[in-house]
Amino acid sequence: VQEFEEIGAFIPQVEEAVKDSTKFMKVVNLAGFRAFKNAAAALENINSISEGILSQDLSAFLQTNMPNTGKKKSVTLGVSDPKLGTAISESLGINVTHFGLIRGIRFHLTHFIKGLNSASMKQTELGLGHSYSRGKVKFNVNRVDNMIIQSIALIDQLDKDINSFAMRIREWYSYHFPELAKVVTDNYQYALCASYIKNRNLLNQEMFDKLEEITGDSEKAQAIFDVARMSMGMDISPIDLLNIEVFAKRVASLAEYRQKLAAYLRSKMNAVAPNLSTLIGEVVGARALKTKGKTPKYGLIYHSAFIGKAAVANKGRISRYVANKCSLASRIDCFAEVQTTVFGEKLKTQVEDRLKFYEVGELPRTNLDVMAEAVVANNEVVKKIVKKENKKKRKLLEMQEQSEEVEMETPKKKKKKKHNEEVEAQNGNTTLEISLNESSLGESAKKKKKKRKHAEEEEEISANQSVNVDSSLIVDDDDEKVSKKKKKKRKSKSNEEE
Numbered sequence: 001v002q003e004f005e006e007i008g009a010f011i012p013q014v015e016e017a018v019k020d021s022t023k024f025m026k027v028v029n030l031a032g033f034r035a036f037k038n039a040a041a042a043l044e045n046i047n048s049i050s051e052g053i054l055s056q057d058l059s060a061f062l063q064t065n066m067p068n069t070g071k072k073k074s075v076t077l078g079v080s081d082p083k084l085g086t087a088i089s090e091s092l093g094i095n096v097t098h099f100g101l102i103r104g105i106r107f108h109l110t111h112f113i114k115g116l117n118s119a120s121m122k123q124t125e126l127g128l129g130h131s132y133s134r135g136k137v138k139f140n141v142n143r144v145d146n147m148i149i150q151s152i153a154l155i156d157q158l159d160k161d162i163n164s165f166a167m168r169i170r171e172w173y174s175y176h177f178p179e180l181a182k183v184v185t186d187n188y189q190y191a192l193c194a195s196y197i198k199n200r201n202l203l204n205q206e207m208f209d210k211l212e213e214i215t216g217d218s219e220k221a222q223a224i225f226d227v228a229r230m231s232m233g234m235d236i237s238p239i240d241l242l243n244i245e246v247f248a249k250r251v252a253s254l255a256e257y258r259q260k261l262a263a264y265l266r267s268k269m270n271a272v273a274p275n276l277s278t279l280i281g282e283v284v285g286a287r288a289l290k291t292k293g294k295t296p297k298y299g300l301i302y303h304s305a306f307i308g309k310a311a312v313a314n315k316g317r318i319s320r321y322v323a324n325k326c327s328l329a330s331r332i333d334c335f336a337e338v339q340t341t342v343f344g345e346k347l348k349t350q351v352e353d354r355l356k357f358y359e360v361g362e363l364p365r366t367n368l369d370v371m372a373e374a375v376v377a378n379n380e381v382v383k384k385i386v387k388k389e390n391k392k393k394r395k396l397l398e399m400q401e402q403s404e405e406v407e408m409e410t411p412k413k414k415k416k417k418k419h420n421e422e423v424e425a426q427n428g429n430t431t432l433e434i435s436l437n438e439s440s441l442g443e444s445a446k447k448k449k450k451k452r453k454h455a456e457e458e459e460e461i462s463a464n465q466s467v468n469v470d471s472s473l474i475v476d477d478d479d480e481k482v483s484k485k486k487k488k489k490r491k492s493k494s495n496e497e498e
Contacts, residue, residue: 032065042124043131050132054087062092145272151265152286158258162187165251169194173244176200176236179227188255189215193224195248198241200228271339275329278344279351280304280322301326306351314358321354338382346374 034057036042041057048055066077077094079085088094166187173194174181180197184190192214197203203225211221236244269277269285276285280301287300301307301322310318325347332343353364 032061034061039127039131042128046128046132052087054091058088059091062088062094066092066094148265148268148272148286151261151268152283155258155261155265155283158254158261162251162254162258165247165254166191169244169248169251172247174233176233176241176244177228177231178233179231180224183220183223183227184215188252191248191251191255195245195252197224197228198245199236199238200231200233201235203228270341273330273333274339274341275333275344275347276326278341279325279329279347280306285326306355309355310358318351318355318358322351325351338385340378340381340385342378342381343374346370346377 036045036057045055045057048058062077077085077088079088169191170181177194177197177200180193181190184193193211196207196210196214205225208221208225211224212218215221215224265286266277266282269282273285279285281304284301284304301319304322306322307315307319329344329347333339350364350367350370353362356362357364
């Protein structure tokens with residue numbers, strides 16, 4: 001860009017100059033261009049740009065084509081997304097600015113790049129836009145509409161089958177009890193009554209409570225008893241009654257399954273398309289999701305309650321209005337990150353106000369005011385839902401932490417068990433040691449006895465030896481006495497001789 005003022009870009013004359021290709025080409029020159037390798041690379045780059053992330057392809061392109069900057073020369077990069085600009089400046093250190101000149105570059109892109117025409121560029125942009133939109137709609141297992149398509153198709157088939165089976169059971173059981181069909185008109189209740197009554201001749205007062213529970217009306221139950229006494233039906237064999245009973249139970253079970261399937265359909269519609277189901281109901285909304293083919297002659301929303309309330313002259317106008325609101329509700333359900341029913345309720349009030357306008361002439365509120373209120377209310381509901389989800393996540397984390405702590409504590413308990421086993425082993429060892437000590441004590445006692453005997457024998461021997469020693473000492477004393485006498489005699493003899 002040679003020179004371009006950001007403030008002057010908003011002047012009408014400058015905007016007209018930007019639209020002129022000759023004037024714009026004098027201001028802007030092509031410095032570098034790099035085409036995407038394939039559609040997958042283009043989708044990856046646009047996803048990263050939408051999230052404000054610098055992709056590898058863009059980083060390599062900027063590093064190769066951006067001129068070197070120094071102290072005297074500074075370069076500023078213009079981007080269309082401020083988030084992407086911050087990412088580029090943080091990662092590559094390039095000065096980035098954001099202004100509306102990018103729109104002119106995008107508008108005159110075919111003049112800058114040779115071989116690129118507007119038709120091929122529109123096709124590539126369309127394909128990239130479709131793939132980008134598919135990627136933005138996050139896949140959620142709980143929001144798969146295939147289950148709704150199959151459920152509504154099965155409900156339609158069950159309605160036909162239950163109706164035909166109920167007519168068959170009425171014809172079959174009417175041979176025996178024809179008056180019951182006039183008293184009980186509901187197919188499900190008729191099948192239950194036929195399977196419970198069986199033989200009308202055996203109907204007694206004890207069966208009154210059960211019949212009252214089936215029909216939900218005491219007067220109906222009493223009427224069944226009254227007509228049973230005066231019935232014009234034929235008698236029937238027990239085998240035929242058994243077959244009728246089995247078939248009636250099957251019809252009743254099919255009707256019960258149909259009720260459960262309808263509840264399942266309501267829950268799935270509230271999970272997948274809550275605003276659409278709030279606007280026109282679960283069944284009509286499910287039929288709108290059912291097929292991609294042609295709609296019926298009067299449309300799928302012809303059976304809606306809004307069109308039934310409208311006058312004949314206004315049915316066409318209100319049907320178009322309802323179709324418009326249904327398209328808005330379905331788009332909100334598709335792209336909303338947190339599912340709420342706020343927009344569906346507001347759209348429903350808009351349709352009701354439009355009906356009043358057609359009937360009475362009361363002017364409804366503008367769409368802008370209603371949607372502004374819906375946005376505020378939806379933000380509040382989303383905050384509450386997010387808080388609840390965060391609380392649930394915290395509880396789950398606490399439960400996981402507690403379970404991990406319990407798992408960490410459980411091996412300690414095992415160690416205690418091992419300690420107990422060691423104590424028991426020690427006790428066993430002590431018992432073994434005691435038994436061994438007892439045995440050793442027995443052996444030591446025996447040894448002591450032997451030692452005592454040996455000591456006694458030694459004492460006897462020593463005593464004998466001492467006796468011998470004493471006797472020897474006595475003998476020695478006698479010898480000494482004799483020797484003294486001899487000495488005295490010798491002395492006396494020697495004295496006499498002298």
